[in-house]
Amino acid sequence: MEILKPTIGPVVGHTTSQQCRIFLRSKKSESQTPHFSVVRYRVSHNPDWSEPVFNQLMPYNDMTAVMILDGLDDNTVYDYQAGWFSAETTLDNVALQCSGKLKWPSSTYAFKTATRNPKAERNFIVGSCRYIHTLRGSGGMGLWPDLGDQMFKVMFDKVTRKKMPIDAMFMVGDQIYADDLNLINPAAALEDFLGRYRVAFSQEGIGKMMNNVPTYMILDDHEIEDNWPAKATPQDIETLYPAAIEAYSIYQCSHSPLYDARKSGDISGAVIPEKFWYTVTNGVSDWFVMDVRTERKLHTTPPEMIGTVQMAALLDTLKTSEARVKFVVTPVMFYPDLQSDHGDSWKSFPEQRNQILDYIRFNKIQNVVFVSGDVHCSLISKLTHSAEPDFSVHTIVSSPLYKIPLLATYAYSYESDFILDGPVSIVNDGAYNSQLISNVHSEDNFAYVSANEKEVQVEFFGKNGQTLEKQPVVITLD
Numbered sequence: 001m002e003i004l005k006p007t008i009g010p011v012v013g014h015t016t017s018q019q020c021r022i023f024l025r026s027k028k029s030e031s032q033t034p035h036f037s038v039v040r041y042r043v044s045h046n047p048d049w050s051e052p053v054f055n056q057l058m059p060y061n062d063m064t065a066v067m068i069l070d071g072l073d074d075n076t077v078y079d080y081q082a083g084w085f086s087a088e089t090t091l092d093n094v095a096l097q098c099s100g101k102l103k104w105p106s107s108t109y110a111f112k113t114a115t116r117n118p119k120a121e122r123n124f125i126v127g128s129c130r131y132i133h134t135l136r137g138s139g140g141m142g143l144w145p146d147l148g149d150q151m152f153k154v155m156f157d158k159v160t161r162k163k164m165p166i167d168a169m170f171m172v173g174d175q176i177y178a179d180d181l182n183l184i185n186p187a188a189a190l191e192d193f194l195g196r197y198r199v200a201f202s203q204e205g206i207g208k209m210m211n212n213v214p215t216y217m218i219l220d221d222h223e224i225e226d227n228w229p230a231k232a233t234p235q236d237i238e239t240l241y242p243a244a245i246e247a248y249s250i251y252q253c254s255h256s257p258l259y260d261a262r263k264s265g266d267i268s269g270a271v272i273p274e275k276f277w278y279t280v281t282n283g284v285s286d287w288f289v290m291d292v293r294t295e296r297k298l299h300t301t302p303p304e305m306i307g308t309v310q311m312a313a314l315l316d317t318l319k320t321s322e323a324r325v326k327f328v329v330t331p332v333m334f335y336p337d338l339q340s341d342h343g344d345s346w347k348s349f350p351e352q353r354n355q356i357l358d359y360i361r362f363n364k365i366q367n368v369v370f371v372s373g374d375v376h377c378s379l380i381s382k383l384t385h386s387a388e389p390d391f392s393v394h395t396i397v398s399s400p401l402y403k404i405p406l407l408a409t410y411a412y413s414y415e416s417d418f419i420l421d422g423p424v425s426i427v428n429d430g431a432y433n434s435q436l437i438s439n440v441h442s443e444d445n446f447a448y449v450s451a452n453e454k455e456v457q458v459e460f461f462g463k464n465g466q467t468l469e470k471q472p473v474v475i476t477l478d
Contacts, residue, residue, distance in 0.1 A: 001085055001087065001101045001102050001103060001105055002085065002099060002103045003038060003081075003083035003084065003085050003102055003103060003105055004026070004083050004085060004105075005083055005105065006024035006025055006026065006037075006064075006082065006083060006084060006086055006106070006200045007025050007026060007027050007198070007202060008024065008025035008197075008198065008202050009022075009023050009024030009025060009081040009082070009177050009201075009207075009210065009211070009305040010022050010023065010024045010039070010080075010083075010109060010210075010211055011023040011024065011201070011210040011211070011215060012109075012111045012210060012212065012213060012214050012215060013066065013214065013215060013216075013254075013255025013256060014214065014222045014255060014256055014257045014280070015075035015111060015112075015113055015114055015168070015214035016113065016114050016218070016281075017072070017075070017113055017114045017115060017116045018070065018071065018072050018074065018113070019068060019069065019070050019071075019072060019261065020041075020068070020069045020072060020078070020111055020113065020214070021066050021067070021068055021069075021255045021261075022039050022067045022068075022069065022080070022082055022255070023064060023066050023068065023254060023255035024037050024064065024065065024082055024084065024197075025057070025062065025064040026063045026084040026270050027063065027064050028063055029039050029086070029319050031086070032311065033086045033088055034056060034057075034086065034087060034088070034090070035056070035057040035084055035085070035086055036054050036055065036056055036057065036084060036085060036086075036087060036091070036098075036118070037054065037055045037056075037065040037067055037082070037083070037084050038052050038053065038054050038082065038083060038084065038085065038092050038102065039052065039053050039058055039067045039069065039080055039081065039082040039301070040052050040053070040080065040081055040082075040104070041069055041077060041078050041079065041080040041081075041127060042071070042078065042079050042080075043076060043077075043079075044076075044077040044078060044079050044110060045079070046079075047266065050069075050079075051095075051099065051128070052095065052099055052102065053067045053069060053293060054067070054089045054091065054095055054098075054201050055067050056094075060200075060271070061182075061250050061254070061271070062194050062197075062247075062250055062251075063413075064250055064251070064254065066254050066255050066259075067082075067376070068261045070261070071191065072288055073113065073115070074113055074115050074116045074117075075112070075113060075114070075115035075116075075117070076112065076113050077110055077111070077112045078108070078110065078111055078112070078113070078369045079108050079110050080108070080109055080110070080111065081104050081105060081107065081108055081109070082109070083104075083105055083346060084101070085098070086292060099101070103371065104168060106245040109211045109212050110212050111212060111213070111214060112167065112214075114167070114214075114281070114282040114283070114436075115240065117283060117320065118283065118284065118323065118324070119283075119284060119324075119453055120284060121283060121284065121450065121451065121452040121453075122167045122168075122282050122283035122284060122285050122450075122451050123164070123165040123166050123167050123448070123449070123450045123451075124166070124167060124168050124169065124170060124212070124285075124448075124449045124450075124451075125155055125166060125168075125169045125446055125447070125448055125449075126150065126169075126170045126172060126174055126371055126373075126398045126446065126447040126449055127169075127170075127171060127172070127310065127373070127398055127399070127403065127445075127446035127447065128171065128172045128173045128174055128220070128331065128372075128373025128374060128398060128399045128400065129173065129174040129222075129373055129374065129376060129399045129401055129402075129403070130148055130151075130175060130176075130200065130400065130401040130402050131148060131177050131398030131400070131402055131403050131404050131411075132148040132176065132177065132196075132199055132200050133404070135196075139467070142421035143312075145256070146203075147401045147402060148200075148203070148401075148406075149203040149204060149205040150205065150444075150463050151205070151401045151402060151445075151446055151463055152203070152206040152208070152209050152401075152445060153204070153205035153208075154205075154229045154446075154461060154463065155169075155205070155209050155446060156205060156208045156209050156467045157212065157465065158448075158461070158465065159209070159212075164448065165450075167214070167282055167283070168211060168213065168214040168215070168216060168280070169210075169213045169215045169216070170216050170217075170287070170289075170329060170371065171178075171215065171216070171217045171218075172218055172220075172289075172329050172331050172372065172373045172398070173218060173219060173220030173223075173331030173332075173373045173374055174220045174221070174222040174223065174331075174373065174374070174398045174400075175200060175217055175219070175223065176193075176196040176197055176200045176222065176223055176250065177184060177196070177302070177308070178185045178192070178193055178196055178222060178223055178224060178225065178244060179222060179224075179226050183239075186225070186420065187206075187243075187244070188239075188240060189239075189241075189243055190243040190246055190247060192243075193243055193244050193246075193247035193248075194247050194250070194251075196236055196247075197247060197250075201251065201474030205229070215255075216256065216280060216287075216289065217252040217256065218252075218276065218277075218289050218290070218291065218331060219248055219252065219276065219291070219293055219294075219331070220292075220293055220331040220332065221293060221344070223244060223248050223252075223293075224240070224241060224244040224245075224248075224293070225240065225244075227342060227343075227344050227456070228241075228293060229241075229298065230298065230342075230343060230344065231298060235391040236336045245272060246271065246296070248272070248273060249271055249272045250274065252458055253272075253273055253276065256278060257275040257278045257279070257280065258275070258276070258278055259273065268304060268412065271436070274292065275309070275441070275449075276294060276308070277289060277290050277291040277306075277310050277313070277314075279317060281323065283451070284323060284324040284451050284452060284453055285324070285325045285326075285327055285451050286317070286321045286323035286325070286326050286327070287327045287328075287329060288313075288314055288317050288318070288326070288327070288328050288329065289329040290306065290310065290314065290328065290329055290330045290331075291310065292305050292306060292330050292331055292332050293336075294333065295307040295310060298343075300429055302343060302349070302350075302351040302352075303348070303349055304349065304352060305332075305346060305349040305352050305353075306341055306352065311352065311355070311356075314328070315356070316360050316365075318359070318365050319359075319363055319365060324367060324451070324452075324453050324477060325367050325451045325456060325477065326365070326367060326368045326369070327369050327370075327371050328368060328369070328370050328371065329370075329371045329372075330346070330370055330372050331372060331373055331374055332344060332345040332346060332372065332374045333345050333346065333372045333374060333375055333395070333397055334346050334349075334353065334372060334395055335353075335370075335381065335383055335432075335434050336379075336381050336393055336395075336418050336419055336420050336421075336424065336434040336436070337387050337418065337419045337424060337434075338345035338375065338413070338416055338417055338418055338419070339416075339418065339419060342440045345374070345375075345427035349361070350425055353424075353425065354391060354425055354427055354432075355384075357393070357425075357432055358427065360391075360393060361385060361388060361391045364390070366477070366478040367477045367478055368393045368394075369393070369394045369395070369396060369456060369475065370394070370395040370396070370401075371395070371396050371398070371400075371449075372395060372396070372397045373397065373398055373399040373400075374399055375397060375399055375413045375417075376399050376400045376403060376411055376412045376466075377397070377399060377412055377413040377414065377417075377440055378397055378398050378399060378415050378440070378441040378445050378447060378460050379393065379397050379418075379420075379435050379436060379438050379439070379440045379441070380394065380396050380397070380436075380437050380438035380458055380473045380475070381394065381395050381397075381420070381434050381435065381437060381438075382434070382437050382475075383392050383395070383424060383432055383433065383435075384432070384433050384435070385430055385431070385432055385433070386431045386432075387429050388430070389432035390478075392458070392478075394418065394456075396435075396447060396449065396458055398446060398447035398460070400412075400444060400445075401444060401445075401446060402444050402463075403444065412442040412443065413440075413442060414440065414442045415440040415442075418440070419434075420434065420436040421433075421434060421435055421436055422434065422442075436453070437473060438458070438460075438469060439468070439469060439472045441460050441468045443462055443463070443468075444461050444462065444463045445461060445463070445468060446460070446461055447460055447461075448460075448461060450472075453477070454476070454477055455474050455475060455476050455477055456474070456476075456477065457472040457473070457474055458472060458473045458475070459473075460471045
């Protein structure tokens, strides 16, 4: 019984010190014969493989499934093989009927589990905003797909051939552009959104990265509609948003920490999670990955970027975390401010931004680093307070992974578009002031972030693999 290559994946998703989630997709078929995903794994170069782990690929999940590998050793490299096959059986009986009959593929991938050691250095790739235009009704054909995949090929070259250490990849928004060219070809129905993901996630470079590196994702506006929900019509809310979120849940949430693992090979819970924010821990770092898009309340006084439950969870996590570095992913930029943000970034939600900053300052929480994308340039900035010399937070902005050349005249942001140095906000006892500590990079790029007990180092790499800073930018930890 031959195991076939996935049409998307395998994707290494949420990976802890004991567990790893593997996502993949089969092809659609007119046949009623069930499709099953399967994976086996072993400690790297060990001759003995595990027993296979199965799951069923269902049409309502666009023929995707997640398998959970449990009981793993921490900070350990595992080899694995994965694919899919058809069989006239059920999920309860597939292991008994098929295990000894499987013909495994030659392709072998690898992943590394997280570490329990809170002092261990960790290395991450951060990126956002990957534009790939997909023609509606084209059978999933994309325009300029190789250009949109180039940055991931650079990543994979550095991770493999140049031996750049990597523990996880964070894709912090706009993994697809559902609103391709806005009025010309926006996604409208579920199949449109699913088609965007099939094109975006099936390309060679991103495929190789996700085959081998634990990958975490969070949505921004273009998974739904530009500047969502500012332009939303009642029809958008009724039909477009549910379709966008169902596709997002299938392709980005399913392999994330959002679902509880009931048992190996299964994910419990509804198709669509109750929330989209989550946390990740690895080595010296804790990550709080915010949802800054679906909880917005634009017409309250004051307006809200995030809901009260998420806000409480964020503040509590910052206060109770014992990690040396506390990364907070906020797909839209926390600071510095754009000259004009069209009401979309934290600049337009100053009360909640001040609430977060005041909480960090009053509770003397150290080593907070905000991680953002969205603005189509990259930079690093430090924020201080005029009345408290011991207070500081930093931000790393990494964007875009790719912008279409025909749109380049207005697709990138430049230094002149920002308020880079000076007050971000003024509160009763002083001002929060930003200071640019890197260059502003207005080109396709990704960030490589290394965190240890003493510092966080950041490098930006361009589409040819070149470093964009003369030397890594160093954030010294308190």
